[in-house]
Amino acid sequence: MSARVWQADEEDVELVAGLLAGFRDHMGKDVPTDDEIRATAAVLLQDSATEFLLAAPDGQDAAAGVCQLRYRLAIWTGTDDCWLEDLFVRSDARRSGLGRALVTGAFERARARGCRRIDLDVNEDNANALALYREMGFTTEPKPPGRTLYVMRRI
16 A cells, blocks of 8 residues: 655644644553643644654545654764654554655655654564564664664653
8 A cells, every 4th residue: 555645834733733642642641631732743843853744545635644753963974863753653544554654754854854864762562663664774783883872861
């Protein structure tokens, strides 16, 4: 099955927010609220360092998948890095190729912006996502000369 992928604009805030609320629900969380998601998405849709991609199964108008792309200038390459964040496909559209289409769209957007690398994080228990990302060329191998990367956080 093919898919249609497009870059969201400010008029797509309800689509973006609705899909991200679906992602929140899928993760079993109750925060942020729908209103908070919508307000934050509205701000991010105006931010030149952030893009949202939407995807719909071929022949359908309604978006059933979303991903967020964040860009930042990297000192080591002098180009933007891309962080693929919050990829989500509604349960009724899973296994239809939308996830793959969104990742392909992310590659295209990152290339168009001159990015030399694209990173993401994924839950180690999400076997389907890990398989997709590996099929699409992502690796969990350490960077040479053997440095291992840990995602760390302080709140």
